[in-house]
Amino acid sequence: MAPEERTEAAALLRSFERRFLAARALRSFPWQSLEEKLRGSSDSEQLLVDILQKTVQHPICARHPPSKKYTQSFVLELIRKHEAVHTEPSDELYEALAEVLTAEEPSQCHRSYVLPSGAVVTLAESTAIVSHGTTGLVTWDAALYLAEWAIKNPAAFAHRTVLELGSGAGLTGLAICKSCHPRAYIFSDCHCRVLQQLRENVALNGFSLQPEPRADTQRPLVTVAQLDWDTATTPELAAIQPDIIIAADVLYCPEVTRSLVKVLHRLSICLKDRVPDVYVAFTMRNPDTYQLFTIELGRAEISWETVPPHNRKLFPYEEGSETAMLRLRLEHQHREAWSPSPQGLCTEAEPVSCTALHHVKS
Template sequence: MAPEDHEGATSLLQSFERRFLAARALPSFPWQSLEEKLREPSGSELLLAILQKTVKHPVCVQHLPSVKYARCFLSKLIKKVNDGQWLPGPGHIGEHRGPQLCQHEAVPTEPLDALYEALAEVLMAKESSQCHRSYLLPSGDSVTLSESTAIVSHGTTGLVTWDAALYLAEWAIKNPAAFTDRTVLELGSGAGLTGLAICKACYPRAFIFSDCHGQVLEQLRGNVLLNGFSLELYTPTDPSSPKVTVADLDWDEVTAAQLSAFQADVVIAADVLYCGEVTLSLVRVLKMLSACQRMNAPVVYVAYTIRSQDTGKLFITELERAGIYWEEVPPHAGQLFPYEEHSAIVILKLVLNGCHSVGR
């Protein structure tokens, strides 16, 4: 295989691996590139490799995504192979099913048989209201989350991971110095992706996850434990492991004394600007943090997806009214996580001590 062909196959495998483990929408997979690669002599090897990088991946075997999702993925993969006539189906060894096979008569049947076997195993599995999404880190470690299979469940959207959380986690991994050996408070942690990525890749001294919905907090605690962290305890054998806590924090009811007790050096929030009422509550919390930690105010990073022209406008207006300095963090190059590439995501850096001019 030529170096450029090998590089292309590696990139394709990585794309399938990351998207499948994160249970991204099937249309977002690079199916056309796969079709082109399957026409090459190494197509059978590639198909088997994709199987090992997806449903047979060690992370997936331990923490399966939605059964329905895995079934749909395998069905689509089998259909692509059959429609393209690149490989003989079960029981068709030696039978030429298309012009491509005439060029490579010795194409084995094992890849398609393996796909059917994997599909049969998935069909026997029981569906659950919870599924797993896993995100691979540059270190080779991963963050695995248990999430609701419904976007809105138990009256909240906090049971799933949104793109801005992935984008902020990605930025944090590329800028670990902003979090290393610091106490980090996350507002509206949701499923916990951003915080867990920071805990694993940026070595904070302590990390406080927070949310206010009972079901979200229960799932959040479970995800912290799922990823090997002990709640409210240091790991004595690993000094790099942060102290991790999960706090019930209602933005409309929290007091200055409660916020001050966290003694946060850094505050983060992702995809929490989804309505005006919540935006105003967030600014209230930020103003309180500025007042109660005036001599040592934390640096704040807020990430959000621009879904309309109004997204973020109210937030910026209220920041300026509160005298909070803000600046937009420059976009970072390279994508570690499989969020939608066309999404317009912004990270704002806020300084709460009120001694700077307002605006950029």
């Protein structure tokens, strides 16, 4: 194989590996590029074997497999692509399919993300977009975007106390804990089922939530906290004293957007000698929601600026998604009473209806 072909094949394998480990939608895989490679390669059988080793037979999948249905669909699609080019069946592909069909369904399905250091973040996640009345059980593109920015800017987090608002499945925080050396990391969310899954994911990635002294002082002190943005008390917020605050994909509903600004304003009142930076990453779905966020920030006298975009190379993102990030400053002088504007609140009666209405966040 020529050097150029080897480079292209390596890039193709990386793409399949990242997407399969993260259990991304099968339509997002580079199937057309694979077909072209199978037609033009003198050793297409070896290419398919390499793809199997990087996906279904990957050591990470042996420990933390995706769902059986997902793996089966992937192998069947590989078989279809192979048979579209070659008349002879592939023994390796059919053996892989037989192994999948005879395997037991795992009790949990997983998504895994390989970091530049070689460390892996593995998440047990729900297969449904909305599960138990919340969108917090899956990982959204803005969480990937913020994690990638953090990995490229580790000094922003090193030896600092980080508070994450709306941690969801935990991808961003776990990536930061494994790559950026924070002193302490506080995951937070308000939904009981999300918090349960979050604690499991923290433990799955080797972090202890126990308060006993740590043997490895290089590892952050990790906490999972229940934090309702609307009902959090002043003592509860004052006890946190973060150096940096982050949030990802929490701008999908007017009601939630106003609650976010409300808790940020209350945090600014509770701060002592800290003026933390706040980074909010989001996927641009509805310009009106973004505009509402900036308007509410202005009313709360919280300054903000757009963070320059970075190339999305590390993680497998959804095709066509537009992600961005703002940097806010919580100055001490914001001590006047403030409440969000009442216009345009979600009007559904059920507590989870706003989430259900926006379950695809579009």
